[in-house]
Amino acid sequence: MKTRAIKIGLLASVCLVTGVQAEVKIGAIYDLTGGLNIYGIQQNNALKLAVDNINSNGGLLGEQIQVVGYDAQSELSKYTQYVNTAILRDKIDALFAGLTSSSREAIRPIVRKANIPYFYASLYEGGACDKQTFVTGTSASQQLSVLIEWGIRKYGPKIYIMAPDYNFGTISAHWVHEFANQSGGEVVGEDFLALTVTDYAPTIQKIQAAKPDFVVALPVGANQTGFLEQFAAAGLKEKIGVVSTNYGSGNQQVVVSPAAGKELIASQGYFQQVENPANAKFVEMWQAAYGDDTPIVSGAVDTWNAVNLWAQAVSQAGTTDADEVIKALESGMTFDSPTGPVQLSPGSHHLIQTIFVAEGDDNHGFKIVDEFVGIKPTYEDQKCDLIENPDLAKHFTPDQN
Amino acid sequence: MEFDYLATVLLSSLASASILLIATIGLAVVFGLMGVINLAHGEFLMIGAYTALTATQAGVPFLLSIPIAVAVTMAIGAVIEILVINRLYGRIFDTMLATWGISIAFYQLAVLIFGTVTPGIGMPQYSIKIGDYNLAGYSLLMIFVAALMGSFVYLLMTRTVYGMKARASIQEPAMARAIGIESSRVNTMTFSLGCGLAGFAGAILLPIVPATPSMGFAFVIKAFLTVVVAGPVTLTGSAIAAIGLGGGASITASFLTSVAGDVFFFLITAVLLWLFPLGITAGWRRKM
Incomplete structure (x- = not known):
């Protein structure tokens, strides 16, 4: 680290001499093309918006933030390749990247070795625990x-x-299963589906045979939204409710027809319909930059929060040095985000945030019906204490069965 | 197991098999008649779906949007045949590579034109009831659509002059040309027909499978395996393979898990290809 600091010092003095402004550099690697770009484009847009916003307000430590961006093309191998390039060649100070858990797991060892603060901004299954990794999305246990x-x-x-x-x-x-037990519920059946399934008739029959009160549907990708159409067309919506932690995270409510989307229940850390001053300002900025064709997804706001939290930490630390920034991030940092106030849990590097429950309307939109403020990442806080054990580098998974 | 559950499983599995067959026929025609494996088949399906979707959004009734989708995909298919496929006959791996490239280009074009999410049109909210179980009416309708589509292609290929010319141009191109068949034009027509059938599939399945740029990927693997298992008597073979593999997978998924359904599909495919390396119809003496 010391040599790095010297290098930065040298670089800064060279820049002063030549009159060129030294820059704070961050890496942005998202899926701008390929199957995952439903999420990746918005994550990248949010990152740019946050950086432009900081730069137009005087930048960071008196410098402009420069973004080095790469398109991971929805391919895992591109992530490792570009993360290495961004760290070794571009010498970034922080990394914002990834959507799928597999991409995050590919990135973590690289940023750990290079000691670069890394922000993962997506809802996910939970349990990632690493000194350099910060998660701004909600974890499955948090939402469920x-x-x-x-x-x-x-x-x-x-x-x-x-x-x-x-x-x-x-x-x-x-x-x-776990939360059903805690709340006096019972899981009467389950079906796990490949991402390429397009015909949900067998699942729909099994659901009818099990006679549940509601279905927890976690369709991933475009194909799996077909489940919701087929479920509705079989006339099951009147009898059986449908709830989801990820419906809407890729704007599925736009794809799904009004007949199938109406009254679907989604819970996430953000919906564009959230009402608070920070969100009103955020939505206005977003629409001025990118138009209002596509609703803003939670992954975009998670990225916005990530960039702002990092910038806050850099300001607080007064340097981009990784150890100092991580220490600042672990100081119980709060941020007034479009989702409401959030706080970074020092031990687990996850966010304490609001969880919204929203109901689909008949016009491809949502109506927020309930909100739960200050939901903690309980499972991550329990398993992962990076203050006590800074050397922890794990992906905790609850014991199956 | 109650009777009503069994009945719904059988009916809906037949519907699943029909959906697979609808998605496969275009590929079967192109592979069977031209020996070209069109890896962009799924993207033609996607183009058909988007055409029908755009037409319905512009106010065209859904039923009328289907012929529009067929016309558009046939036209694009013809252009692709003239520009690319035409030059690659008899070079099966080169055509695979070329059509794969075309599929990637089409996919990204769709992202650029339509964005990543477009509103779907949804399924008609009509269902039938068997005992305790509901079945979506539109899925069941697919059984008739598949039967109609199969008969149409069969009659077209065996009972029309075009059909005879098409088969002649591929089986004996030199002889066909000698007796005055303009085989390159016939090939353009056949490839275009295969693409049109894919477009039809995309349009008719649009209510069940929403139009997205990546929808082709979901179909192409199973459609491709169905055609390979079918072997040289493509149409009859594909129908049998679709019912056996698709229907069997769906029944397995209904009684076990969806993963077991997929395992069934791929395992049976592997076993069949081990027993019949040239496809199940290799020894048959039928034309289609």
């Missing part, structure tokens, strides 16, 4: 702790789980 209880109160105790067949789905399912 609220949603399952809400669903049991609204619909009744019998639950059916429809989830994608990989760790987001299976870990979420674990939490559904």
Whole structure:
């Protein structure tokens, strides 16, 4: 670190001499093309918006923030390649990247070795624990702790789980079981589906055979939204409720027809409809920059929060030095975000934030029906204390079965 | 197991198989008649879906948007055949590579034109009830659509002059040309027809599978395997393979898990190709 500091010092003095302004540099690696760009484009837009906003207000430590951006093309191998390039060649001070858990897991060892603060801005299955990694999205247990209880109160105790067949789905399912037990509910059936399934008839029959009060549906990707159409077309919506922690995270409510989307329940850390001054300002800035064609998704706001938290930490530390910035980030930092006030939990590097429950309307939109302020990342806080154990580098998963 | 559950499982599995067959026929025609594996087949399906979607958004009734989708995909198919496929006959790996490239280009074009999310049109909210179970009416309708589509292609290929010319141009191109068949034009027509069938599939399945740039990927693998299992008697073979593999996978998924359904599909495909390396219809003496 010392040599690095010297280098930066040298660089700064060279720049002073030549009159060129030294810059604070961050890396942005998102999926701008390929199947995941539903999320990646908005994450990248949010990052640019946050940086422009900081730069136009005088920058950071008196310098302008410069963004080095790469398109990961929805391919895992591109992430490792570009993260290495951004660190070794571009010499970034902080990294903002990734959507899928597999991309995050590919990035973590690299940023750990290089000691670069890394921000992962997406809702996910939870449990990532690493000194350099900061998660601004909600974890599955954070969302489900609220949603399952809400669903049991609204619909009744019998639950059916429809989830994608990989760790987001299976870990979420674990939490559904756990919170169902805590709230007096019962899981009457579950089905895990490959991401390429387009025909949901077998699942829909099994749901009818199990007779649940509501279905926890966690469709990932465009194909799985077909489930919601087919569920509605089979005439099951009157009898069985549908709740989800990720419906809407990729603007699925725009794709799904009004007949199928109406009255679907989604819970996330952000919806564009959230009413507070910070969000009103954020939405106005966003729409001035990118138009109002596409609703803003939670991943975008998670990225906005990540950039602002990092900038706050840099200002507080008075330097971009990784150790100092991480120390500042671990000081119980708060931020007035579009989702409401958030606080970075020092031990787990996850956000204490508001969880909203929203109901789909008949015009491809949402109406917020309930909100739960200050929901803690309880599971992550319990397993992961990076103040006590700074050397922890794990991905905690709740024991299956 | 109650009777009503069994009945719904059988009916909906037949519907699943029909959806697979609808998505496969275009690929089967192009592969069977031209020996070209069109890896952009899924993207033609996607183009059909987007055309129908755009037409319905412009106020065209859904039923009328289907022929529009067929016309558009046939036209694009014809252009692709003339510009690319035409030059690659008999070079199966080169055509695979070329059509794969085309599929990537089409995919990104769709992202640029339509963005990543577009409103779907949804399924008609009509369902039938068997005992305790509901089935979506539109999915069941697909059984008839698949039967109609199959018969149409069969009659077209066996009972019309074009069909005979098409088969002649591929089986004996030199002889076909010698007796005055302009085989390159016939090939353009056949490829275009295959793309049109994909466009039809995309349009008719639009209510079930929302139009998204990546929708082609979901279909192309299973459609491709169905055609390979089918072997040289493509149409009959594809129908049998679709019902066996697609229907079987759906029944397995209904009684076990969705993952088991997929395992069934791929395992049976592997076993069949091990037993019949040239496809299940290799020894048959039928034309289509």
